[in-house]
Amino acid sequence: xxxxxxxxxxxxxxxxxxxxxxxxxxxxxxxxxxxxxxxxxxxxxxxxxxxxxxxxxxxxxxxxxxxxxxxxxxxxxxxxxxxxxxxxxxxxxxxxxxxxxxxxxxxxxxxxxxxxxxxxxxxxxxxxxxxxxxxxxxxxxxxxxxxxxxxxxxxxxxxxxxxxxxxxxxxxxxxxxxxxxxxxxxxxxxxxxxxxxxxxxxxxxxxxxxxxxxxxxxxxxxxxxxxxxxxxxxxxxxxxxxxxxxxxxxxxxxxxxxxxxxxxxxxxxxx
Amino acid sequence: xxxxxxxxxxxxxxxxxxxxxxxxxxxxxxxxxxxxxxxxxxxxxxxxxxxxxxxxxxxxxxxxxxxxxxxxxxxxxxxxxxxxxxxxxxxxxxxxxxxxxxxxxxxxxxxxxxxxxxxxxxxxxxxxxxxxxxxxxxxxxxxxxxxxxxxxxxxxxxxxxxxxxxxxxxxxxxxxxxxxxxxxxxxxxxxxxxxxxxxxxxxxxxxxxxxxxxxxxxxxxxxxxxxxxxxxxxxxxxxxxxxxxxxxxxxxxxxxxxxxxxxxxxxxxxx
Amino acid sequence: xxxxxxxxxxxxxxxxxxxxxxxxxxxxxxxxxxxxxxxxxxxxxxxxxxxxxxxxxxxxxxxxxxxxxxxxxxxxxxxxxxxxxxxxxxxxxxxxxxxxxxxxxxxxxxxxxxxxxxxxxxxxxxxxxxxxxxxxxxxxxxxxxxxxxxxxxxxxxxxxxxxxxxxxxxxxxxxxxxxxxxxxxxxxxxxxxxxxxxxxxxxxxxxxxxxxxxxxxxxxxxxxxxxxxxxxxxxxxxxxxxxxxxxxxxxxxxxxxxxxxxxxxxxxxxx
Numbered sequence: 001x002x003x004x005x006x007x008x009x010x011x012x013x014x015x016x017x018x019x020x021x022x023x024x025x026x027x028x029x030x031x032x033x034x035x036x037x038x039x040x041x042x043x044x045x046x047x048x049x050x051x052x053x054x055x056x057x058x059x060x061x062x063x064x065x066x067x068x069x070x071x072x073x074x075x076x077x078x079x080x081x082x083x084x085x086x087x088x089x090x091x092x093x094x095x096x097x098x099x100x101x102x103x104x105x106x107x108x109x110x111x112x113x114x115x116x117x118x119x120x121x122x123x124x125x126x127x128x129x130x131x132x133x134x135x136x137x138x139x140x141x142x143x144x145x146x147x148x149x150x151x152x153x154x155x156x157x158x159x160x161x162x163x164x165x166x167x168x169x170x171x172x173x174x175x176x177x178x179x180x181x182x183x184x185x186x187x188x189x190x191x192x193x194x195x196x197x198x199x200x201x202x203x204x205x206x207x208x209x210x211x212x213x214x215x216x217x218x219x220x221x222x223x224x225x226x227x228x229x230x231x232x233x234x235x236x237x238x239x240x241x242x243x244x245x246x247x248x249x250x251x252x253x254x255x256x257x258x259x260x261x262x263x264x265x266x267x268x269x270x271x
Numbered sequence: 272x273x274x275x276x277x278x279x280x281x282x283x284x285x286x287x288x289x290x291x292x293x294x295x296x297x298x299x300x301x302x303x304x305x306x307x308x309x310x311x312x313x314x315x316x317x318x319x320x321x322x323x324x325x326x327x328x329x330x331x332x333x334x335x336x337x338x339x340x341x342x343x344x345x346x347x348x349x350x351x352x353x354x355x356x357x358x359x360x361x362x363x364x365x366x367x368x369x370x371x372x373x374x375x376x377x378x379x380x381x382x383x384x385x386x387x388x389x390x391x392x393x394x395x396x397x398x399x400x401x402x403x404x405x406x407x408x409x410x411x412x413x414x415x416x417x418x419x420x421x422x423x424x425x426x427x428x429x430x431x432x433x434x435x436x437x438x439x440x441x442x443x444x445x446x447x448x449x450x451x452x453x454x455x456x457x458x459x460x461x462x463x464x465x466x467x468x469x470x471x472x473x474x475x476x477x478x479x480x481x482x483x484x485x486x487x488x489x490x491x492x493x494x495x496x497x498x499x500x501x502x503x504x505x506x507x508x509x510x511x512x513x514x515x516x517x518x519x520x521x522x523x524x525x526x527x528x529x530x531x532x533x534x535x536x537x538x539x540x541x542x
Numbered sequence: 543x544x545x546x547x548x549x550x551x552x553x554x555x556x557x558x559x560x561x562x563x564x565x566x567x568x569x570x571x572x573x574x575x576x577x578x579x580x581x582x583x584x585x586x587x588x589x590x591x592x593x594x595x596x597x598x599x600x601x602x603x604x605x606x607x608x609x610x611x612x613x614x615x616x617x618x619x620x621x622x623x624x625x626x627x628x629x630x631x632x633x634x635x636x637x638x639x640x641x642x643x644x645x646x647x648x649x650x651x652x653x654x655x656x657x658x659x660x661x662x663x664x665x666x667x668x669x670x671x672x673x674x675x676x677x678x679x680x681x682x683x684x685x686x687x688x689x690x691x692x693x694x695x696x697x698x699x700x701x702x703x704x705x706x707x708x709x710x711x712x713x714x715x716x717x718x719x720x721x722x723x724x725x726x727x728x729x730x731x732x733x734x735x736x737x738x739x740x741x742x743x744x745x746x747x748x749x750x751x752x753x754x755x756x757x758x759x760x761x762x763x764x765x766x767x768x769x770x771x772x773x774x775x776x777x778x779x780x781x782x783x784x785x786x787x788x789x790x791x792x793x794x795x796x797x798x799x800x801x802x803x804x805x806x807x808x809x810x811x812x813x
Contacts (some may be wrong), residue, residue, distance in 0.1 A: 173547025525786025
């Protein structure tokens with residue numbers, strides 16, 4: 001018997017969210033890392049959004065007011081870009097623009113864990129997206145190893161609910177089964193493919209897609225669920241065509257572009 | 272009746288420019304953004320040039336004197352790289368090395384618009400390449416939204432001619448029909464494919480290819496026209512093979528490598 | 543009659559090294575350049591390693607103590623990342639973690655040549671990987687042009703042996719035939735394909751793979767030989783499937799993932 005009520009996401013709501021994304025093509029500001037900036041921009045473009053990688057301290061705050069959604073990803077922070085992230089988050093919060101925090105390797109490395117905690121203080125994000133280790137670390141537990149989680153998403157449910165409560169936000173924990181919560185509702189999603197863990201940037205692109213959906217859907221839990229389903233169903237279709245991680249990454253972008261909204265509704269799996 | 276005389280570019284001159292590029296393999300210094308650095312380097316290599324991404328303030332000026340052409344792209348400037356751009360442009364100008372300015376998002380964001388204006392002051396580039404919004408903004412008009420232009424290239428003709436006159440440079444405005452001018456002559460080019468707008472970095476790679484052609488062709492207007500035609504004809508061929516943006520980006524690099532010079536002459540379209 | 547004894551590498555030892563890499567999935571910290579960070583991470587993941595691009599001055603030293611191997615690549619250093627490289631190398635040396643230096647464009651550019659020399663002073667790397675020009679420059683000779691070598695690997699044998707002796711390290715010189723030495727032994731490897739020089743990042747990925755193998759194999763000369771053979775045999779297989787550099791880069795990642803260890807033993811060529 002689960003301790004938290006499971007709230008299935010409506011299949012048609014996910015499909016409608018993708019239709020909205022493509023019709024409105026939201027402007028998504030990404031403050032992300034040097035490894036995945038290209039893949040993230042291409043994933044957003046393929047899905048139908050309009051990416052803008054404005055991540056310098058002189059412009060980040062002003063641009064966040066113009067954006068539909070903002071992604072702050074801690075993959076490779078530097079002194080300059082960390083300042084840009086702080087001002088973008090603050091500006092987005094003040095302007096009512098939804099922003100997404102992807103606290104890459106939080107708990108493993110001290111400086112960025114501090115950055116993540118400062119970002120969360122008082123300027124609550126719409127969504128925090130991470131793996132189980134990162135979410136447990138942000139909620140006060142012990143961290144993981146590098147960018148990989150050592151524990152499964154299910155082990156992070158308590159931490160996710162606590163973090164969601166503390167910051168009045170949605171927390172999305174990536175794993176074989178993804179766990180998403182806004183502290184009251186819990187959604188579990190079971191799409192995806194192991195090849196997603198054999199390429200760099202899938203999780204980072206997911207955070208960016210969450211910012212894109214948050215720009216067009218009022219409910220951040222639905223936005224996070226729609227982004228997760230889009231990426232994971234696209235991955236299943238891409239993996240059906242390709243064998244290796246190089247061609248899988250290419251096919252994943254193709255599928256993000258080609259996927260009809262109805263396919264999301266049809267293929268969405270909740271365990 | 273056009274206000275400006277249209278000067279068709281000679282098909283054989285474009286083909287000869289590509290032959291020159293491949294024979295001489297010019298060294299192209301790129302000070303570009305974190306999103307497209309990889310795609311730009313691969314596009315230059317595929318076309319036959321030799322890219323070198325030297326964009327730190329300690330080396331940029333010295334390297335600009337060694338380069339055949341220099342690209343300055345304002346996609347993701349930071350305090351350090353902005354200093355490198357200023358010194359590279361100044362050094363290239365002093366040494367007679369052609370340099371290309373790609374003022375990404377000029378007009379939308381204040382800091383980089385100022386950087387672009389300072390780069391233009393007194394050290395005139397061989398070519399300024401942008402979309403209509405960026406060119407209008409640099410010429411003194413109102414800006415666009417993020418990295419996408421809200422107006423077509425044709426609406427930027429006056430601004431392009433004014434900017435070209437003011438800085439004694441070639442201005443290349445990307446659009447469905449591309450408009451290029453050196454203030455006296457106007458060239459319109461009609462190749463290309465909509466998928467170019469569904470991947471990140473096509474415009475940025477175009478700026479880099481212009482720097483490569485400017486290194487081997489004395490007339491910057493011809494260099495800009497040859498680069499535009501090369502990218503756009505390669506895109507047409509790539510799109511004929513692929514359906515999605517992921518595989519299109521891969522095929523575009525393949526086509527930049529495979530395209531025979533004569534195909535440029537044969538497929539070049541001027542409206 | 544060669545002046546140095548040639549020590550053939552055992553084919554089965556190279557195959558075993560790949561088996562080890564895949565079983566142990568070492569954590570490889572990369573301080574590398576903005577051009578190839580994505581390709582490098584994907585190459586490491588495909589080969590079986592676990593990449594982590596921790597390259598800021600606040601975290602680089604602490605993370606180097608946790609890593610199995612560390613790559614320091616001088617492709618696009620900046621003031622902040624250069625500080626991170628110095629502290630990562632120092633920390634790795636102190637902790638006994640093998641680190642690899644890829645001195646991109648050393649000899650051409652003064653600032654980074656100085657950085658490379660400082661990195662080498664007193665905190666000797668397990669492996670230095672470069673082209674002939676870079677190795678000759680580090681050993682005290684004249685440099686090359688940009689990132690391409692103007693001379694063949696064979697012309698750098700004396701410099702490689704001198705550098706290996708001076709820093710008690712392995713030196714790996716990339717070329718049509720690769721030359722590797724630990725000052726006592728010399729290994730020559732003849733796999734590879736010309737398309738490796740038509741994409742960006744092959745050499746940089748090779749340095750990262752050397753750091754991955756150095757994490758699982760005690761002999762750095764064997765680690766360097768295994769990485770070289772893995773990349774070059776994967777390239778031969780990728781080139782057999784594709785014609786252009788775009789699709790070759792994709793197929794290369796696929797092959798790094800698919801290649802059975804025994805294929806390395808079977809296809810390894812020593813001239």
